Amino acid sequence: MDIFDKYSLPAARHEKVLKVGTDPFNVRMEEMYSATEARVNGRRTILVGTNNYLGLTYDPTCIEAAVDAIRKHGTGTTGSRIANGTYAMHVALEQALAAFMNKRSAMVFPTGYQANLGILSGLAGSNDVILLDADSHASIYDGCRLSGATVVRFRHNDAADLDKRLTRMADDGRCKLIVVEGIYSMLGDRAPLRDFAEVKRKHGAFLLVDEAHSLGVLGDHGRGAAEEQGIEDDADFIVGTFSKSLGAVGGFGASSHPRFDVLRFCSRPYMFTASASPSNVASVLAAIGEIERRPELRHRLWDNASALFDGVVAAGFEVCAAMSPVIALKMPDEETAIYAWNRLLERGVYVNLALPPGTPNQTCLLRASVSAAHTPEQIAEVCRRFAALAGDLAALAAAHSEPVPASL
């Protein structure tokens, strides 16, 4: 008996994937050229799967802020927020985030994953109920598990289904926390937040919105899906990440609840990890300023999303959701998805390969995400390469459907 025996099935599945070509789960960015291009397998490749929505990873203001912070404050804090790891800049970032999000307070975490772990396990305890959307991100599932709360799933984006489940447990005297996302990472579809807010009010529940993929992307000020749908007052808690539109690493929770800050000494994932590094904190502070100062970044992002969406639809691909900066193409099966992903990489386009159980409804996806940093020429080139891929897939399907000659 070996301690790794339990992973025999996923290991065998991975071996099969490796036989087709490049390992999709271990792609090496051999050299980054910009926010949108890198060398992969020795080839100049256009990156269309980075979640770098506003392209701020190479923003000169953000870079200068990070470099300056490293020189002044060092490479790391070597301590947690409750010990020696709270610098003036951590507090300044929290104040800037709270002001930007229109909330009373914000807490910063070293990663987005930890933000969900820390906020969910901090908010909910063993006597509470978390109702989570079935398509929630792994960090939400893990945060729920760490909380020890009773966890009930409701059908994806279905406020009536949530209402039904809340009605079943009405008057049980427990606090209810509803957890949804603004834009869902795999398909790029959006939550009907107005409907959820109505159900939340009806049952006296709390609502948490994870704006990981919608911060900087939706809303007139870039505050996310809650702003776009006009339900910010109903969103009791917001979770967000720095590793997408803000171009760094880290995450945050924000709220106007007067007792929110108790989590600073009651949330274990907040307390027992080193604080975010000075360069990260500084670049995120600068990035918030850029989002506020340059709404044109958001407009460019949506122009690019629209162009790529139209391009892949014209090439004949089935798209899983309405147009958004996340564009997921549905593949007929796992074998085709892996083949298509490799052909696209050989043509110099990187997208994410997404397979079950990490995807909704057992679907196999090529997941593209666009950036404000893509030029119109890059998007047009990516569309041409998708069209070529459509040709490859048609040839593959034709080869499979050809009758086997009798001599074989």
Add this chain to the structure above:
Amino acid sequence: MDPDVGSIVSDLCDMLQRYNKEQIPLTAETSLGSELNIDSVEVMDLIMEIEDRFNIDIPINLISDVERIEDLAKLVDDRMKGR
């Protein structure tokens, strides 16, 4: 077996036919993981169907102990009786 649990087992066997790719015979002893090969996400989707069918809530924290169809039937029975 408790007669209530027995009747839930037969309901569950009907519901599980959709996941029965190999068309193996389903009994109270059938394992969801090692015999039916239902993955963790499919189990959670199945749980939502069962919740609607029996009008109960089954928190996902309770399903880690479920291995056989009978375990699932006992869990449904417990939830229906408010345990």
